[in-house]
Amino acid sequence: MLLFELYYRRQSRWLVVYSLITIHFLLMGLMSSGLASIWQFVISIFTQPLAAIVIFPILFIIMFADLVSANDSDRFTDYTLTRFKSRVAWFLSKIGVLAVSAFLFTAISIAIALLLAICIGFPMESISSEHSLVGKQSMPLSDLLMIIVVYTCTLAAFGTFVIMISLFTRSARAAGWIGAIMSLIGYGCWMEESLRTYLKWTPTSQMLVSQLADSNRGSLLTIQWSFTYNSFLFVLSLLVCISIIRKVDLSKSV
Amino acid sequence: MTSTMIKFRNVSKTIGNKQVLVRIRLTVSQGSVVGIIGAKGAGKTTLLRLAAGVLYPDAGEVWVTGKKVHPGLLGGLPSGIGALIESLAFLPQLSGLRNLAMLARIRRRINTNSIRTSMLRIGLNPDNRNPVWSYSLDMRQRLGIAQAIMEEPSVLLLDEPTNGLDQEGRRLLADILEEQTRRGASILLVSDRQADINPFCDKLYSLEEGVLLPIRQRREHKWIIMTNSAEDLELLSLNIPSFQKIGWMNNNLAGTCMGEWETDEELFAFLALKGIYSTAIRKDH
Numbered sequence: 001m002l003l004f005e006l007y008y009r010r011q012s013r014w015l016v017v018y019s020l021i022t023i024h025f026l027l028m029g030l031m032s033s034g035l036a037s038i039w040q041f042v043i044s045i046f047t048q049p050l051a052a053i054v055i056f057p058i059l060f061i062i063m064f065a066d067l068v069s070a071n072d073s074d075r076f077t078d079y080t081l082t083r084f085k086s087r088v089a090w091f092l093s094k095i096g097v098l099a100v101s102a103f104l105f106t107a108i109s110i111a112i113a114l115l116l117a118i119c120i121g122f123p124m125e126s127i128s129s130e131h132s133l134v135g136k137q138s139m140p141l142s143d144l145l146m147i148i149v150v151y152t153c154t155l156a157a158f159g160t161f162v163i164m165i166s167l168f169t170r171s172a173r174a175a176g177w178i179g180a181i182m183s184l185i186g187y188g189c190w191m192e193e194s195l196r197t198y199l200k201w202t203p204t205s206q207m208l209v210s211q212l213a214d215s216n217r218g219s220l221l222t223i224q225w226s227f228t229y230n231s232f233l234f235v236l237s238l239l240v241c242i243s244i245i246r247k248v249d250l251s252k253s254v
Numbered sequence: 255m256t257s258t259m260i261k262f263r264n265v266s267k268t269i270g271n272k273q274v275l276v277r278i279r280l281t282v283s284q285g286s287v288v289g290i291i292g293a294k295g296a297g298k299t300t301l302l303r304l305a306a307g308v309l310y311p312d313a314g315e316v317w318v319t320g321k322k323v324h325p326g327l328l329g330g331l332p333s334g335i336g337a338l339i340e341s342l343a344f345l346p347q348l349s350g351l352r353n354l355a356m357l358a359r360i361r362r363r364i365n366t367n368s369i370r371t372s373m374l375r376i377g378l379n380p381d382n383r384n385p386v387w388s389y390s391l392d393m394r395q396r397l398g399i400a401q402a403i404m405e406e407p408s409v410l411l412l413d414e415p416t417n418g419l420d421q422e423g424r425r426l427l428a429d430i431l432e433e434q435t436r437r438g439a440s441i442l443l444v445s446d447r448q449a450d451i452n453p454f455c456d457k458l459y460s461l462e463e464g465v466l467l468p469i470r471q472r473r474e475h476k477w478i479i480m481t482n483s484a485e486d487l488e489l490l491s492l493n494i495p496s497f498q499k500i501g502w503m504n505n506n507l508a509g510t511c512m513g514e515w516e517t518d519e520e521l522f523a524f525l526a527l528k529g530i531y532s533t534a535i536r537k538d539h
Binding site for chain 2 (some may be wrong): 011076077078079080081082083084085086087088089090091093245246247249250251252
Protein backbone atom coordinates (compact mmCIF):
# COMPACT_ATOMS: atom_id res chain seq x y z
CA MET A 1 0.00 0.00 0.00
CA LEU A 2 2.88 2.36 0.82
CA LEU A 3 4.55 1.85 -2.54
CA PHE A 4 1.19 2.07 -4.28
CA GLU A 5 0.42 5.44 -2.71
CA LEU A 6 3.93 6.79 -3.20
CA TYR A 7 3.81 5.86 -6.86
CA TYR A 8 0.35 7.33 -7.10
CA ARG A 9 1.72 10.74 -6.03
CA ARG A 10 2.78 11.51 -9.54
CA GLN A 11 6.41 12.20 -10.33
CA SER A 12 5.53 15.73 -11.37
CA ARG A 13 4.20 16.47 -7.90
CA TRP A 14 7.32 15.06 -6.22
CA LEU A 15 9.38 17.13 -8.62
CA VAL A 16 7.52 20.39 -7.94
CA VAL A 17 7.61 19.99 -4.15
CA TYR A 18 11.28 19.07 -3.93
CA SER A 19 12.23 21.74 -6.47
CA LEU A 20 10.54 24.33 -4.24
CA ILE A 21 12.31 22.93 -1.19
CA THR A 22 15.66 23.04 -2.99
CA ILE A 23 15.11 26.62 -4.17
CA HIS A 24 14.18 27.64 -0.62
CA PHE A 25 17.29 25.97 0.78
CA LEU A 26 19.44 27.56 -1.90
CA LEU A 27 18.15 31.04 -1.10
CA MET A 28 18.71 30.37 2.58
CA GLY A 29 22.23 29.18 1.82
CA LEU A 30 23.07 32.25 -0.21
CA MET A 31 21.75 34.52 2.53
CA SER A 32 23.56 32.66 5.31
CA SER A 33 27.15 33.01 4.29
CA GLY A 34 28.17 33.85 7.87
CA LEU A 35 27.26 30.44 9.22
CA ALA A 36 30.11 28.39 10.57
CA SER A 37 29.26 24.85 9.52
CA ILE A 38 26.94 22.68 7.48
CA TRP A 39 25.28 21.61 10.73
CA GLN A 40 24.50 25.18 11.64
CA PHE A 41 23.08 25.73 8.14
CA VAL A 42 20.84 22.68 8.25
CA ILE A 43 19.61 23.37 11.76
CA SER A 44 18.91 27.01 10.95
CA ILE A 45 16.79 25.97 7.95
CA PHE A 46 14.60 23.63 9.96
CA THR A 47 14.24 25.95 12.94
CA GLN A 48 13.39 29.06 10.94
CA PRO A 49 9.77 29.96 11.88
CA LEU A 50 8.53 30.65 8.31
CA ALA A 51 9.83 27.29 7.06
CA ALA A 52 8.66 25.36 10.10
CA ILE A 53 5.18 26.86 10.43
CA VAL A 54 4.30 27.55 6.80
CA ILE A 55 6.58 26.16 4.08
CA PHE A 56 7.12 22.55 5.17
CA PRO A 57 3.52 21.90 6.28
CA ILE A 58 2.05 23.41 3.10
CA LEU A 59 4.40 21.45 0.84
CA PHE A 60 3.52 18.31 2.76
CA ILE A 61 -0.21 18.80 2.35
CA ILE A 62 0.26 19.53 -1.36
CA MET A 63 1.61 15.99 -1.55
CA PHE A 64 -0.87 14.21 0.70
CA ALA A 65 -4.11 16.18 1.16
CA ASP A 66 -5.76 13.92 -1.42
CA LEU A 67 -4.61 10.68 0.16
CA VAL A 68 -8.20 9.54 0.69
CA SER A 69 -10.36 11.72 -1.54
CA ALA A 70 -8.26 11.52 -4.74
CA ASN A 71 -9.08 7.84 -5.03
CA ASP A 72 -12.67 8.82 -5.50
CA SER A 73 -12.02 10.66 -8.72
CA ASP A 74 -9.31 8.35 -10.02
CA ARG A 75 -11.20 5.12 -9.31
CA PHE A 76 -8.35 3.52 -7.39
CA THR A 77 -10.80 2.86 -4.58
CA ASP A 78 -12.51 0.11 -6.55
CA TYR A 79 -9.23 -1.78 -6.91
CA THR A 80 -7.73 -1.28 -3.45
CA LEU A 81 -10.79 -1.20 -1.21
CA THR A 82 -12.16 -4.53 -2.43
CA ARG A 83 -8.93 -6.17 -1.29
CA PHE A 84 -9.30 -5.11 2.34
CA LYS A 85 -11.36 -6.74 5.07
CA SER A 86 -12.97 -3.48 6.15
CA ARG A 87 -13.03 0.17 5.26
CA VAL A 88 -11.32 1.02 8.54
CA ALA A 89 -8.43 -1.34 7.69
CA TRP A 90 -8.19 0.37 4.29
CA PHE A 91 -8.18 3.82 5.90
CA LEU A 92 -5.65 2.88 8.59
CA SER A 93 -3.29 1.62 5.89
CA LYS A 94 -3.54 5.10 4.35
CA ILE A 95 -2.75 6.76 7.66
CA GLY A 96 0.23 4.41 7.94
CA VAL A 97 1.30 5.68 4.53
CA LEU A 98 0.92 9.25 5.79
CA ALA A 99 3.07 8.65 8.86
CA VAL A 100 5.84 6.94 6.89
CA SER A 101 5.65 9.69 4.28
CA ALA A 102 6.01 12.37 6.98
CA PHE A 103 9.24 10.71 8.04
CA LEU A 104 10.50 10.30 4.46
CA PHE A 105 9.55 13.88 3.61
CA THR A 106 11.59 15.19 6.57
CA ALA A 107 14.53 12.86 6.04
CA ILE A 108 14.76 13.63 2.31
CA SER A 109 14.50 17.37 3.00
CA ILE A 110 17.36 17.11 5.52
CA ALA A 111 19.40 15.11 3.02
CA ILE A 112 18.83 17.81 0.36
CA ALA A 113 19.85 20.51 2.85
CA LEU A 114 23.05 18.63 3.75
CA LEU A 115 23.89 18.10 0.11
CA LEU A 116 23.34 21.76 -0.70
CA ALA A 117 25.40 22.84 2.31
CA ILE A 118 28.28 20.75 1.01
CA CYS A 119 27.84 22.13 -2.52
CA ILE A 120 27.70 25.72 -1.27
CA GLY A 121 30.91 25.07 0.62
CA PHE A 122 30.05 25.39 4.28
CA PRO A 123 32.82 23.90 6.38
CA MET A 124 32.27 20.41 7.73
CA GLU A 125 32.91 20.85 11.43
CA SER A 126 33.60 18.13 13.94
CA ILE A 127 30.54 16.31 15.17
CA SER A 128 30.49 18.30 18.42
CA SER A 129 29.30 21.80 17.64
CA GLU A 130 28.77 24.94 19.58
CA HIS A 131 26.11 25.86 17.07
CA SER A 132 23.92 22.99 17.98
CA LEU A 133 20.32 23.52 18.93
CA VAL A 134 19.85 22.05 22.36
CA GLY A 135 22.99 23.29 24.02
CA LYS A 136 26.68 23.67 23.63
CA GLN A 137 27.33 20.14 24.73
CA SER A 138 24.81 18.50 22.46
CA MET A 139 25.71 16.82 19.20
CA PRO A 140 24.31 18.12 15.89
CA LEU A 141 23.15 14.60 15.17
CA SER A 142 20.92 14.65 18.22
CA ASP A 143 19.53 17.97 16.98
CA LEU A 144 18.77 16.42 13.61
CA LEU A 145 17.11 13.51 15.37
CA MET A 146 14.96 15.94 17.32
CA ILE A 147 14.01 17.75 14.13
CA ILE A 148 13.07 14.47 12.46
CA VAL A 149 10.94 13.35 15.42
CA VAL A 150 9.18 16.71 15.86
CA TYR A 151 8.57 17.17 12.13
CA THR A 152 7.37 13.59 11.60
CA CYS A 153 4.94 13.71 14.52
CA THR A 154 3.58 17.14 13.66
CA LEU A 155 3.25 16.46 9.93
CA ALA A 156 1.50 13.14 10.62
CA ALA A 157 -0.96 14.79 13.03
CA PHE A 158 -1.52 17.82 10.79
CA GLY A 159 -1.85 15.58 7.70
CA THR A 160 -4.51 13.46 9.42
CA PHE A 161 -6.33 16.65 10.38
CA VAL A 162 -6.28 17.86 6.75
CA ILE A 163 -7.54 14.47 5.56
CA MET A 164 -10.39 14.77 8.06
CA ILE A 165 -11.30 18.13 6.51
CA SER A 166 -11.10 16.57 3.03
CA LEU A 167 -13.65 13.97 4.16
CA PHE A 168 -15.97 16.65 5.48
CA THR A 169 -15.70 18.83 2.39
CA ARG A 170 -15.27 15.92 -0.07
CA SER A 171 -12.57 18.04 -1.66
CA ALA A 172 -8.81 17.69 -1.24
CA ARG A 173 -8.32 21.16 -2.69
CA ALA A 174 -10.62 22.80 -0.13
CA ALA A 175 -8.89 20.85 2.64
CA GLY A 176 -5.49 21.94 1.34
CA TRP A 177 -6.55 25.58 1.37
CA ILE A 178 -7.93 25.31 4.88
CA GLY A 179 -4.67 23.67 6.00
CA ALA A 180 -2.66 26.44 4.34
CA ILE A 181 -4.76 29.14 6.00
CA MET A 182 -4.24 27.51 9.39
CA SER A 183 -0.49 27.51 8.77
CA LEU A 184 -0.60 31.21 7.91
CA ILE A 185 -2.64 31.94 11.03
CA GLY A 186 0.05 30.15 13.03
CA TYR A 187 2.74 32.27 11.42
CA GLY A 188 0.67 35.39 12.07
CA CYS A 189 0.57 34.46 15.75
CA TRP A 190 4.35 34.12 15.69
CA MET A 191 4.90 37.46 13.96
CA GLU A 192 2.45 39.52 15.99
CA GLU A 193 3.71 39.94 19.53
CA SER A 194 0.23 40.39 20.97
CA LEU A 195 -0.98 37.11 19.46
CA ARG A 196 1.89 34.94 20.61
CA THR A 197 -0.11 33.48 23.48
CA TYR A 198 -2.29 31.79 20.84
CA LEU A 199 0.70 30.31 19.04
CA LYS A 200 0.63 27.03 20.90
CA TRP A 201 -2.93 26.37 19.74
CA THR A 202 -2.16 26.28 16.02
CA PRO A 203 -1.23 22.87 14.56
CA THR A 204 1.84 23.73 12.53
CA SER A 205 3.50 25.86 15.21
CA GLN A 206 4.23 22.57 16.98
CA MET A 207 7.09 22.31 14.46
CA LEU A 208 8.92 25.26 16.00
CA VAL A 209 11.84 23.14 17.07
CA SER A 210 13.77 26.15 18.37
CA GLN A 211 11.01 26.83 20.89
CA LEU A 212 10.70 23.19 21.86
CA ALA A 213 14.44 22.96 22.38
CA ASP A 214 14.17 25.87 24.79
CA SER A 215 11.45 24.13 26.78
CA ASN A 216 13.18 24.62 30.08
CA ARG A 217 13.82 28.30 29.53
CA GLY A 218 10.27 29.64 29.51
CA SER A 219 9.56 29.28 25.79
CA LEU A 220 6.14 29.57 24.18
CA LEU A 221 5.97 25.83 23.52
CA THR A 222 7.22 22.85 25.44
CA ILE A 223 7.95 19.35 24.26
CA GLN A 224 5.28 18.02 26.63
CA TRP A 225 2.70 20.44 25.23
CA SER A 226 3.63 19.69 21.64
CA PHE A 227 3.49 15.95 22.22
CA THR A 228 0.10 16.17 23.94
CA TYR A 229 -1.27 18.55 21.30
CA ASN A 230 -0.13 16.35 18.39
CA SER A 231 -1.39 13.17 20.04
CA PHE A 232 -4.76 14.74 20.72
CA LEU A 233 -5.05 16.19 17.20
CA PHE A 234 -4.01 12.87 15.63
CA VAL A 235 -6.33 10.66 17.70
CA LEU A 236 -9.30 13.02 17.41
CA SER A 237 -8.87 13.41 13.63
CA LEU A 238 -8.42 9.67 13.28
CA LEU A 239 -11.59 8.87 15.20
CA VAL A 240 -13.62 11.44 13.26
CA CYS A 241 -12.22 10.09 9.97
CA ILE A 242 -13.10 6.52 10.95
CA SER A 243 -16.63 7.50 11.92
CA ILE A 244 -17.05 9.12 8.49
CA ILE A 245 -15.24 6.53 6.39
CA ARG A 246 -17.11 3.54 7.82
CA LYS A 247 -20.41 4.65 6.35
CA VAL A 248 -19.82 7.30 3.70
CA ASP A 249 -20.28 6.71 -0.04
CA LEU A 250 -16.78 6.32 -1.42
CA SER A 251 -17.91 7.20 -4.91
CA LYS A 252 -20.03 10.08 -6.07
CA SER A 253 -20.66 8.93 -9.64
CA VAL A 254 -23.67 6.87 -10.71
CA MET B 255 -26.27 -27.81 -4.39
CA THR B 256 -25.73 -24.22 -5.48
CA SER B 257 -25.86 -21.42 -2.97
CA THR B 258 -26.69 -17.74 -3.37
CA MET B 259 -23.52 -15.67 -3.70
CA ILE B 260 -25.00 -12.23 -4.30
CA LYS B 261 -28.37 -11.12 -3.06
CA PHE B 262 -30.00 -7.69 -3.32
CA ARG B 263 -33.10 -7.49 -1.18
CA ASN B 264 -35.29 -4.44 -1.92
CA VAL B 265 -32.23 -2.23 -2.33
CA SER B 266 -32.74 1.49 -2.96
CA LYS B 267 -30.01 4.04 -3.48
CA THR B 268 -30.02 7.77 -4.08
CA ILE B 269 -26.91 9.56 -5.33
CA GLY B 270 -27.05 13.33 -5.20
CA ASN B 271 -30.69 14.16 -5.84
CA LYS B 272 -31.26 11.22 -8.15
CA GLN B 273 -32.83 7.97 -7.01
CA VAL B 274 -30.67 5.55 -8.94
CA LEU B 275 -32.03 2.24 -7.71
CA VAL B 276 -35.56 1.46 -6.57
CA ARG B 277 -36.25 -1.65 -4.48
CA ILE B 278 -33.90 -3.87 -6.46
CA ARG B 279 -34.26 -7.61 -5.98
CA LEU B 280 -31.54 -9.72 -7.54
CA THR B 281 -29.96 -13.07 -6.87
CA VAL B 282 -26.78 -14.52 -8.34
CA SER B 283 -26.25 -18.21 -7.62
CA GLN B 284 -22.92 -19.97 -7.33
CA GLY B 285 -21.43 -20.71 -10.73
CA SER B 286 -23.84 -18.54 -12.66
CA VAL B 287 -23.49 -15.42 -14.76
CA VAL B 288 -26.03 -12.63 -14.47
CA GLY B 289 -25.97 -9.67 -16.82
CA ILE B 290 -27.55 -6.24 -16.44
CA ILE B 291 -27.93 -3.84 -19.29
CA GLY B 292 -28.99 -0.23 -19.18
CA ALA B 293 -28.29 3.19 -20.56
CA LYS B 294 -25.37 5.25 -19.30
CA GLY B 295 -26.17 6.69 -15.89
CA ALA B 296 -28.91 4.11 -15.31
CA GLY B 297 -27.22 2.89 -12.13
CA LYS B 298 -25.46 -0.28 -13.33
CA THR B 299 -22.12 0.72 -11.85
CA THR B 300 -23.85 1.78 -8.64
CA LEU B 301 -25.20 -1.75 -8.40
CA LEU B 302 -21.68 -3.18 -8.69
CA ARG B 303 -20.30 -0.69 -6.15
CA LEU B 304 -23.01 -1.72 -3.71
CA ALA B 305 -21.93 -5.33 -4.10
CA ALA B 306 -18.28 -4.32 -3.64
CA GLY B 307 -18.97 -2.28 -0.48
CA VAL B 308 -17.81 0.98 -2.03
CA LEU B 309 -21.37 2.21 -1.42
CA TYR B 310 -23.95 1.12 1.10
CA PRO B 311 -27.70 1.00 0.33
CA ASP B 312 -30.09 3.65 1.66
CA ALA B 313 -32.70 0.95 2.11
CA GLY B 314 -32.74 -2.82 1.75
CA GLU B 315 -29.91 -5.29 2.16
CA VAL B 316 -26.99 -6.49 0.10
CA TRP B 317 -25.54 -9.92 0.85
CA VAL B 318 -22.35 -11.18 -0.74
CA THR B 319 -20.90 -14.65 -0.10
CA GLY B 320 -23.31 -15.07 2.78
CA LYS B 321 -22.22 -11.87 4.53
CA LYS B 322 -24.31 -8.73 4.82
CA VAL B 323 -22.54 -5.71 3.35
CA HIS B 324 -23.22 -2.90 5.83
CA PRO B 325 -21.25 -0.26 7.77
CA GLY B 326 -21.17 -2.06 11.13
CA LEU B 327 -18.41 -0.90 13.45
CA LEU B 328 -15.55 -1.02 10.95
CA GLY B 329 -17.26 -0.44 7.60
CA GLY B 330 -17.79 -4.02 6.50
CA LEU B 331 -16.64 -5.22 3.09
CA PRO B 332 -17.45 -8.45 1.31
CA SER B 333 -14.64 -10.94 1.05
CA GLY B 334 -13.50 -12.81 -2.05
CA ILE B 335 -14.42 -10.11 -4.56
CA GLY B 336 -12.72 -9.50 -7.89
CA ALA B 337 -13.82 -6.27 -9.49
CA LEU B 338 -13.35 -4.38 -12.71
CA ILE B 339 -15.46 -1.29 -12.23
CA GLU B 340 -15.81 1.49 -14.75
CA SER B 341 -12.48 3.06 -15.68
CA LEU B 342 -9.08 1.44 -15.87
CA ALA B 343 -7.07 3.19 -13.21
CA PHE B 344 -3.55 1.82 -13.11
CA LEU B 345 -0.30 3.47 -12.12
CA PRO B 346 0.75 4.70 -15.56
CA GLN B 347 4.49 4.74 -14.98
CA LEU B 348 4.70 1.07 -13.97
CA SER B 349 4.49 -2.09 -16.06
CA GLY B 350 1.35 -4.23 -16.02
CA LEU B 351 3.03 -6.91 -13.90
CA ARG B 352 4.23 -4.40 -11.30
CA ASN B 353 0.78 -2.84 -11.10
CA LEU B 354 -0.81 -6.20 -10.40
CA ALA B 355 1.97 -7.19 -7.98
CA MET B 356 1.28 -4.03 -5.94
CA LEU B 357 -2.42 -4.79 -5.77
CA ALA B 358 -1.75 -8.45 -4.92
CA ARG B 359 0.49 -7.36 -2.05
CA ILE B 360 -2.58 -5.99 -0.22
CA ARG B 361 -4.13 -9.44 0.28
CA ARG B 362 -0.86 -11.37 0.15
CA ARG B 363 -2.77 -14.38 -1.13
CA ILE B 364 -0.94 -15.06 -4.38
CA ASN B 365 2.62 -14.95 -5.64
CA THR B 366 4.12 -13.53 -8.81
CA ASN B 367 3.62 -16.81 -10.68
CA SER B 368 -0.14 -16.59 -10.20
CA ILE B 369 -0.12 -13.02 -11.48
CA ARG B 370 1.88 -14.06 -14.52
CA THR B 371 -0.55 -16.92 -15.17
CA SER B 372 -3.52 -14.54 -15.05
CA MET B 373 -1.82 -12.16 -17.46
CA LEU B 374 -0.94 -14.93 -19.87
CA ARG B 375 -4.51 -16.27 -19.64
CA ILE B 376 -5.91 -13.00 -21.00
CA GLY B 377 -3.19 -12.75 -23.64
CA LEU B 378 -0.84 -10.25 -21.97
CA ASN B 379 2.89 -10.77 -21.84
CA PRO B 380 3.99 -10.43 -18.20
CA ASP B 381 7.55 -9.78 -19.32
CA ASN B 382 6.47 -6.67 -21.18
CA ARG B 383 8.31 -3.94 -19.24
CA ASN B 384 6.58 -1.08 -21.01
CA PRO B 385 4.71 1.29 -18.69
CA VAL B 386 0.94 1.09 -18.64
CA TRP B 387 0.60 4.57 -20.15
CA SER B 388 1.92 3.12 -23.40
CA TYR B 389 -0.72 0.34 -23.40
CA SER B 390 -3.57 0.38 -25.90
CA LEU B 391 -7.17 0.42 -24.62
CA ASP B 392 -7.39 -3.29 -25.42
CA MET B 393 -4.29 -4.06 -23.32
CA ARG B 394 -5.52 -1.96 -20.40
CA GLN B 395 -8.85 -3.74 -20.46
CA ARG B 396 -7.06 -7.09 -20.46
CA LEU B 397 -4.95 -5.92 -17.52
CA GLY B 398 -8.14 -4.93 -15.70
CA ILE B 399 -9.57 -8.40 -16.29
CA ALA B 400 -6.31 -10.02 -15.13
CA GLN B 401 -6.38 -8.03 -11.86
CA ALA B 402 -10.01 -9.07 -11.30
CA ILE B 403 -9.38 -12.81 -11.73
CA MET B 404 -5.83 -13.17 -10.41
CA GLU B 405 -6.80 -13.98 -6.81
CA GLU B 406 -9.46 -16.49 -7.88
CA PRO B 407 -12.34 -14.62 -6.25
CA SER B 408 -15.64 -16.30 -5.51
CA VAL B 409 -17.53 -13.29 -6.90
CA LEU B 410 -16.58 -11.35 -10.01
CA LEU B 411 -18.02 -7.91 -10.66
CA LEU B 412 -17.30 -6.76 -14.19
CA ASP B 413 -18.30 -3.41 -15.63
CA GLU B 414 -18.32 -3.27 -19.44
CA PRO B 415 -15.89 -6.21 -19.62
CA THR B 416 -15.70 -6.26 -23.41
CA ASN B 417 -15.02 -2.55 -23.68
CA GLY B 418 -12.07 -1.97 -26.00
CA LEU B 419 -11.36 -5.69 -26.45
CA ASP B 420 -10.58 -6.95 -29.93
CA GLN B 421 -12.07 -10.19 -31.32
CA GLU B 422 -9.30 -12.30 -29.79
CA GLY B 423 -9.76 -10.60 -26.42
CA ARG B 424 -13.50 -11.27 -26.47
CA ARG B 425 -12.89 -14.95 -27.21
CA LEU B 426 -10.40 -15.19 -24.33
CA LEU B 427 -12.84 -13.41 -22.02
CA ALA B 428 -15.56 -15.90 -22.94
CA ASP B 429 -13.20 -18.78 -22.13
CA ILE B 430 -12.18 -17.18 -18.83
CA LEU B 431 -15.77 -16.61 -17.73
CA GLU B 432 -16.50 -20.24 -18.57
CA GLU B 433 -13.52 -21.36 -16.46
CA GLN B 434 -14.48 -19.11 -13.58
CA THR B 435 -18.05 -20.41 -13.41
CA ARG B 436 -16.79 -23.99 -13.71
CA ARG B 437 -14.69 -23.52 -10.58
CA GLY B 438 -17.76 -22.08 -8.82
CA ALA B 439 -17.36 -18.33 -9.15
CA SER B 440 -20.45 -16.17 -9.54
CA ILE B 441 -20.31 -13.36 -12.02
CA LEU B 442 -22.26 -10.12 -12.28
CA LEU B 443 -21.75 -8.29 -15.58
CA VAL B 444 -23.07 -4.90 -16.56
CA SER B 445 -23.01 -3.18 -19.90
CA ASP B 446 -24.92 -0.60 -21.90
CA ARG B 447 -24.99 -2.93 -24.91
CA GLN B 448 -26.89 -6.19 -24.70
CA ALA B 449 -24.92 -7.78 -27.53
CA ASP B 450 -21.67 -7.35 -25.56
CA ILE B 451 -22.63 -9.52 -22.61
CA ASN B 452 -25.59 -11.54 -23.87
CA PRO B 453 -23.57 -14.62 -24.90
CA PHE B 454 -22.01 -14.97 -21.44
CA CYS B 455 -25.13 -14.63 -19.31
CA ASP B 456 -27.40 -17.24 -17.77
CA LYS B 457 -29.87 -14.52 -16.84
CA LEU B 458 -30.20 -11.06 -18.28
CA TYR B 459 -31.92 -8.01 -16.82
CA SER B 460 -32.47 -4.47 -17.93
CA LEU B 461 -32.12 -1.53 -15.55
CA GLU B 462 -34.56 1.21 -16.46
CA GLU B 463 -35.33 4.20 -14.26
CA GLY B 464 -33.91 2.40 -11.27
CA VAL B 465 -36.02 -0.71 -11.75
CA LEU B 466 -34.66 -4.11 -12.70
CA LEU B 467 -36.67 -5.86 -15.41
CA PRO B 468 -35.98 -9.44 -16.47
CA ILE B 469 -35.13 -9.88 -20.16
CA ARG B 470 -34.52 -13.60 -20.01
CA GLN B 471 -34.05 -16.06 -17.21
CA ARG B 472 -32.00 -18.67 -19.04
CA ARG B 473 -28.82 -18.75 -21.03
CA GLU B 474 -29.04 -18.59 -24.79
CA HIS B 475 -27.13 -21.15 -26.82
CA LYS B 476 -26.20 -21.28 -30.44
CA TRP B 477 -27.83 -24.19 -32.29
CA ILE B 478 -27.25 -25.75 -35.68
CA ILE B 479 -30.40 -27.25 -37.21
CA MET B 480 -30.32 -29.53 -40.26
CA THR B 481 -33.18 -30.58 -42.44
CA ASN B 482 -33.59 -32.24 -45.84
CA SER B 483 -36.52 -30.12 -46.93
CA ALA B 484 -36.44 -26.56 -48.24
CA GLU B 485 -39.98 -26.16 -46.93
CA ASP B 486 -38.87 -26.96 -43.37
CA LEU B 487 -36.01 -24.52 -43.78
CA GLU B 488 -38.51 -21.77 -44.60
CA LEU B 489 -40.63 -22.77 -41.59
CA LEU B 490 -37.53 -22.46 -39.40
CA SER B 491 -36.96 -18.93 -40.68
CA LEU B 492 -40.55 -18.03 -39.96
CA ASN B 493 -40.69 -19.49 -36.44
CA ILE B 494 -37.26 -18.63 -35.10
CA PRO B 495 -36.39 -14.94 -35.51
CA SER B 496 -32.65 -15.48 -35.09
CA PHE B 497 -32.50 -18.33 -37.63
CA GLN B 498 -29.95 -17.87 -40.42
CA LYS B 499 -29.43 -20.25 -43.32
CA ILE B 500 -25.87 -21.43 -43.77
CA GLY B 501 -26.26 -23.70 -46.77
CA TRP B 502 -25.40 -27.38 -47.10
CA MET B 503 -23.93 -29.44 -44.25
CA ASN B 504 -23.54 -33.25 -44.35
CA ASN B 505 -25.88 -33.41 -47.36
CA ASN B 506 -28.56 -31.48 -45.47
CA LEU B 507 -29.79 -27.93 -45.58
CA ALA B 508 -28.63 -26.21 -42.42
CA GLY B 509 -28.97 -23.03 -40.45
CA THR B 510 -28.03 -21.55 -37.10
CA CYS B 511 -30.06 -19.81 -34.43
CA MET B 512 -29.85 -18.59 -30.84
CA GLY B 513 -32.25 -20.00 -28.27
CA GLU B 514 -32.77 -20.81 -24.61
CA TRP B 515 -33.24 -24.56 -25.19
CA GLU B 516 -30.90 -26.40 -22.86
CA THR B 517 -31.05 -29.86 -24.48
CA ASP B 518 -31.61 -31.45 -27.91
CA GLU B 519 -34.91 -32.86 -26.62
CA GLU B 520 -36.21 -29.40 -25.72
CA LEU B 521 -35.43 -28.11 -29.22
CA PHE B 522 -36.89 -31.20 -30.92
CA ALA B 523 -40.06 -30.74 -28.88
CA PHE B 524 -40.27 -27.07 -29.91
CA LEU B 525 -39.78 -27.94 -33.59
CA ALA B 526 -42.37 -30.73 -33.40
CA LEU B 527 -44.84 -28.25 -31.95
CA LYS B 528 -44.31 -26.04 -34.97
CA GLY B 529 -44.62 -28.97 -37.37
CA ILE B 530 -40.99 -28.81 -38.48
CA TYR B 531 -39.05 -31.98 -39.21
CA SER B 532 -35.30 -31.81 -38.74
CA THR B 533 -32.79 -34.55 -39.51
CA ALA B 534 -30.24 -33.41 -36.93
CA ILE B 535 -29.59 -30.70 -34.42
CA ARG B 536 -26.62 -29.82 -32.30
CA LYS B 537 -25.42 -27.19 -29.89
CA ASP B 538 -22.65 -25.13 -31.41
CA HIS B 539 -19.85 -24.47 -28.92
